[in-house]
Amino acid sequence: MVNVLEFFRNLPKKRCHECGNEMYEQADCYGNLCDECNHPAR
Numbered sequence: 001m002v003n004v005l006e007f008f009r010n011l012p013k014k015r016c017h018e019c020g021n022e023m024y025e026q027a028d029c030y031g032n033l034c035d036e037c038n039h040p041a042r
């Protein structure tokens with residue numbers, strides 16, 4: 001039987017491919033960049 005909490009704990013954390021910051025789970029449209037690196041004004 002799979003422990004649900006353990007399952008989520010083992011999920012890989014999303015990291016920004018630019019700066020390496022950990023990201024909270026976001027919509028897939030953000031890709032692999034955090035808000036800072038994905039800022040449209042940059």
Ligand SMILES: [Zn+2]
Pocket residue numbers: 016017018019020021033034035036037038
């Ligand atoms: Zn970043």
